[in-house]
Amino acid sequence: xxxxxxxxxxxxxxxxxxxxxxxxxxxxxxxxxxxxxxxxxxxxxxxxxxxxxxxxxxxxxxxxxxxxxxxxxxxxxxxxxxxxxxxxxxxxxxxxxxxxxxxxxxxxxxxxxxxxxxxxxxxxxxxxxxxxxxxxxxxxxxxxxxxxxxxxxxxxxxxxxxxxxxxxxxxxxxxxxxxxxxxxxxxxxxxxxxxxxxxxxxxxxxxxxxxxxxxxxxxxxxxxxxxxxxxxxxxxxxxxxxxxxxxxxxxxxxxxxxxxxxxxxxxxxxxxxxxxxxxxxxxxxxxxxxxxxxxxxxxxxxxxxxxxxxxxxxxxxxx
Amino acid sequence: xxxxxxxxxxxxxxxxxxxxxxxxxxxxxxxxxxxxxxxxxxxxxxxxxxxxxxxxxxxxxxxxxxxxxxxxxxxxxxxxxxxxxxxxxxxxxxxxxxxxxxxxxxxxxxxxxxxxxxxxxxxxxxxxxxxxxxxxxxxxxxxxxxxxxxxxxxxxxxxxxxxxxxxxxxxxxxxxxxxxxxxxxxxxxxxxxxxxxxxxxxxxxxxxxxxxxxxxxxxxxxxxxxxxxxxxxxxxxxxxxxxxxxxxxxxxxxxxxxxxxxxxxxxxxxxxxxxxxxxxxxxxxxxxxxxxxxxxxxxxxxxxxxxxxxxxxxxxxxxxxxxxxxxxxxxx
Numbered sequence: 001x002x003x004x005x006x007x008x009x010x011x012x013x014x015x016x017x018x019x020x021x022x023x024x025x026x027x028x029x030x031x032x033x034x035x036x037x038x039x040x041x042x043x044x045x046x047x048x049x050x051x052x053x054x055x056x057x058x059x060x061x062x063x064x065x066x067x068x069x070x071x072x073x074x075x076x077x078x079x080x081x082x083x084x085x086x087x088x089x090x091x092x093x094x095x096x097x098x099x100x101x102x103x104x105x106x107x108x109x110x111x112x113x114x115x116x117x118x119x120x121x122x123x124x125x126x127x128x129x130x131x132x133x134x135x136x137x138x139x140x141x142x143x144x145x146x147x148x149x150x151x152x153x154x155x156x157x158x159x160x161x162x163x164x165x166x167x168x169x170x171x172x173x174x175x176x177x178x179x180x181x182x183x184x185x186x187x188x189x190x191x192x193x194x195x196x197x198x199x200x201x202x203x204x205x206x207x208x209x210x211x212x213x214x215x216x217x218x219x220x221x222x223x224x225x226x227x228x229x230x231x232x233x234x235x236x237x238x239x240x241x242x243x244x245x246x247x248x249x250x251x252x253x254x255x256x257x258x259x260x261x262x263x264x265x266x267x268x269x270x271x272x273x274x275x276x277x278x279x280x281x282x283x284x285x286x287x288x289x290x291x292x293x294x295x296x297x298x299x300x301x302x303x304x305x306x307x308x309x310x311x312x313x314x315x316x317x318x319x
Numbered sequence: 320x321x322x323x324x325x326x327x328x329x330x331x332x333x334x335x336x337x338x339x340x341x342x343x344x345x346x347x348x349x350x351x352x353x354x355x356x357x358x359x360x361x362x363x364x365x366x367x368x369x370x371x372x373x374x375x376x377x378x379x380x381x382x383x384x385x386x387x388x389x390x391x392x393x394x395x396x397x398x399x400x401x402x403x404x405x406x407x408x409x410x411x412x413x414x415x416x417x418x419x420x421x422x423x424x425x426x427x428x429x430x431x432x433x434x435x436x437x438x439x440x441x442x443x444x445x446x447x448x449x450x451x452x453x454x455x456x457x458x459x460x461x462x463x464x465x466x467x468x469x470x471x472x473x474x475x476x477x478x479x480x481x482x483x484x485x486x487x488x489x490x491x492x493x494x495x496x497x498x499x500x501x502x503x504x505x506x507x508x509x510x511x512x513x514x515x516x517x518x519x520x521x522x523x524x525x526x527x528x529x530x531x532x533x534x535x536x537x538x539x540x541x542x543x544x545x546x547x548x549x550x551x552x553x554x555x556x557x558x559x560x561x562x563x564x565x566x567x568x569x570x571x572x573x574x575x576x577x578x579x580x581x582x583x584x585x586x587x588x589x590x591x592x593x594x595x596x597x598x599x600x601x602x603x604x605x606x607x608x609x610x611x612x613x614x615x616x617x618x619x620x621x622x623x624x625x626x627x628x629x630x631x632x633x634x635x636x637x638x639x640x641x642x643x644x645x646x647x648x649x650x651x
Contacts, residue, residue: 125382212422218377219417220437220488221410224402234427309427310472 004306004313012299019291020072026064026287027280032059034280038082050116077285082277087285090270095289097167098259098266100178102251104186105193113194117240118203122228132198139195148188153182165263180300185262189255193247199239204239208232234284237308245301251298253290324495324528325374325413329388332373334600337442340385341600343369347550348627351496354526356519358543358560360534360575364597366552367532371498375409375529393495411441414489418501420481424473430484431457431469434491441492456487460517479510485516490521496528497521503538515542519623536579540564545636546573551597551608554627558637568630568639570613607642615643 027034035051036043058063071078077087113136120132168181208214209232217227247277256268267286274282306314332344344366346406351357361367376397378384390397396407417423425433434453438444444452450469458464460483473481482502489497499518503511519542522529531543539546539560546563548556548571556569567573574593595612603612610620620642627640639645 212417212419213374215377216415216417216423216485216488217425219375219408219409219415221408221440222436223440225407226440231425231428231564235425311426311474314472314474 001306001313005303008299008306009303012295015295016292018059019295020069020288021065021282022083023288023291024068027284028061030280031233037088037278037280047306061203075151077288080279080282082279083282084273087281090282091267091285091289094265094267094270096169097264098252098268100167100169101182101185101189101264101266103246103254104179104182105189105251105255106244106248107190108186109190109197109247112190113197114201114240116194117198118228118233120198120202121205122208129202134203136195136198139191139193139198142192143257144188144192145257145261147191147260151184151188160281165261167264167266174179182264185258185264188261189251189258193251197243197247201240202234202250205232208235211235230295234308238305238308238312241301241304241308245297249294249297252293320358320649321352321354323350323391324353324393325530326391327370327374327389328391330370330373330390331387332369332378332465332651333385333387334378335385338601341383342603343552347549347552347554349547349554349557350442350545351528351530353495353528354522355545356522356529356531356543358533358539358546359530359549360536360539360546361549362428362534362575362593362597365549367534367549368500368548368553371415371500371530371532374498375413375415376405403528407441410437410494411492412494413496414492414494416482416485416489416497416502418498419505420478420485421473421505423485424481426473429470429472430476431471432485434488437488437491453487453491456491457484459490459521460484460487461513463489478506479513482506482510485498486514486517486521490525490527493525496530498530498532501534502531503535504533511538518542538577548575551603553640554638555609555629555640556638558630558634562634562637566633566637568633568637568644569641570643571609571614591632607640617642623626 002192030037033048033052035048035055035057039047039051052058056067059067075088077091079085080087080090083090116132116135120129123129152164155162162180162184166181168177170178173181213235214227214231217231222231252267255266258264259266259268260272267290270282271286273279274286302312327350328348330344330347331342333340333342347366347370349357359367359370365447371380373384373386374390374397376386380386386398388398392408392413397405400408424430428436430454431450434456435444438449438452442449442452442585454465457468462483465469468476468480472515472524473484476484482505486502497518502518503514504583506514515538518529518531521527531539533539539550543560545559546557547554548563548569550571556563556567556572558568563572564576567576571593574591577591578593580590593612594614598608598611606622606623607613607620607625610616613620623642625640625642625645627638628645630637630644631646
């Protein structure tokens with residue numbers, strides 16, 4: 001297992017290199033001079049030159065890349081011209097709400113979807129299966145902003161149980177206020193993702209349940225609950241984990257709409273605002289951050305696969 | 320005479336399909352005596368595996384299949400037991416070895432724990448006891464350094480080893496009947512011989528009844544005392560091994576025997592093939608089910624379904640389902 005962890009971790013290096021080059025080139029591929037784009041139409045040539053010098057744009061590309069990566073590795077992403085502050089701090093401020101929202105959404109979705117998927121598989125072709133199937137279809141089909149607005153209408157406007165918008169961190173208002181501020185957006189996001197999770201869990205369970213080793217378990221005298229909870233679940237866990245991990249990645253970079261609906265100051269909002277003002281530096285930093293997080297999620301998934309399935313581990317040890 | 324450990328009477332298994340119920344087993348009757356090794360042969364798709372899984376009621380009765388008839392095990396009809404009682408029979412009194420051990424062993428648990436699981440369920444053994452007993456079983460089925468192998472996963476073992484593990488699982492609770500469903504088909508020839516030797520040895524050593532399902536007549540000839548031949552969900556001939564191989568009464572059995580390649584005799588002669596294939600369950604022919612493929616079939620065969628009757632002038636307990644054999648005309 002140690003070998004497997006080491007090998008999987010080392011494979012990150014080339015991936016991160018390619019990602020960093022691609023993101024670095026982003027600013028340079030964009031049409032026009034980044035400094036001129038930042039300063040706008042009315043800036044004088046002298047101002048543009050000064051900014052070019054400050055941004056290091058006059059150095060050759062490889063030197064710029066090395067400087068940039070060096071900064072990134074030290075946790076220094078530079079300063080934002082627009083937002084007047086260290087980029088690292090800006091990102092950290094916006095990442096908190098997004099991570100919290102995504103975390104809650106995935107947690108709720110998993111707790112909702114996996115048991116339903118198992119239930120559907122267990123009752124294949126019967127009423128419970130059809131009901132679950134309808135639920136997941138609704139989840140897949142409904143846009144998150146619509147569900148978000150409906151939730152706000154019911155719980156915030158009609159019943160006035162929960163706030164309609166805004167974000168409270170645990171540090172500011174304690175756990176309860178934090179949860180209250182995120183529960184509606186987390187449900188809006190999570191329900192959409194749970195549609196896919198239900199389907200994946202159901203089909204993974206069904207596939208496993210038709211396998212020979214499940215028949216063997218039955219022939220061995222294992223009780224139906226033992227077959228379900230021990231053998232079938234453990235064997236379908238890889239597919240389930242994969243879809244949970246994917247949801248996490250999708251939500252991290254795709255929570256923009258829900259963040260806008262609920263006015264949560266997360267990465268999604270930051271991205272939208274930066275794109276609107278053509279703030280390439282912030283966009284670059286956000287893309288870098290999200291990519292690195294995605295790569296790390298993949299790593300965690302890989303390590304979990306190894307933990308669950310001995311065959312995945314064997315592949316890593318070169319048996 | 321030894322007493323019957325298993326007696327199947329008129330077993331009918333119907334599968335639920337989109338076109339309605341399909342009869343996969345049609346009135347099968349046979350028995351296995353205590354400590355006896357009985358063979359069951361037939362082509363693919365003739366219902367051998369359905370029979371073995373019907374005896375253990377492995378098909379889900381709510382969604383998959385419906386059984387009729389009687390499966391008497393030690394005089395108790397298994398088809399009347401509820402699921403809880405059936406669980407106690409499976410794995411303890413009747414156990415099963417499947418064809419492909421790689422797909423029949425759970426890939427994510429070490430083999431030791433898969434053996435120990437059965438011991439925990441049926442013998443109430445706890446952690447260490449169960450593990451020690453499991454290791455003992457691995458030794459019994461001839462796995463070298465069983466202590467280490469306990470922690471191996473199925474994909475880390477060779478095909479023969481995996482099959483031995485499966486036999487260890489099947490035997491760990493000392494069953495009275497072992498159903499071996501093509502236990503050697505997925506193995507190469509030398510390993511096949513070892514596995515069959517193991518099954519025969521354990522059959523004698525533990526005085527356990529064995530129902531050996533195979534399409535390999537050579538294996539039957541070497542190991543079994545009695546044979547039943549199946550065709551399209553029915554038993555078409557039953558006899559002790561010597562009679563069946565020397566004086567087969569049913570044309571299907573003859574065909575099977577003639578399809579075995581021989582080393583002696585005329586090498587230029589082409590290998591015998593039974594014409595046609597096993598029909599689908601939805602297209603079971605009228606009258607004798609084998610008639611469309613039978614070289615001896617006459618008009619009557621296509622109209623009247625023959626019964627499984629003693630062969631006139633044959634050995635005791637030699638039964639065949641053929642009009643010609645029953646008429647005493649013979650089919651040679």
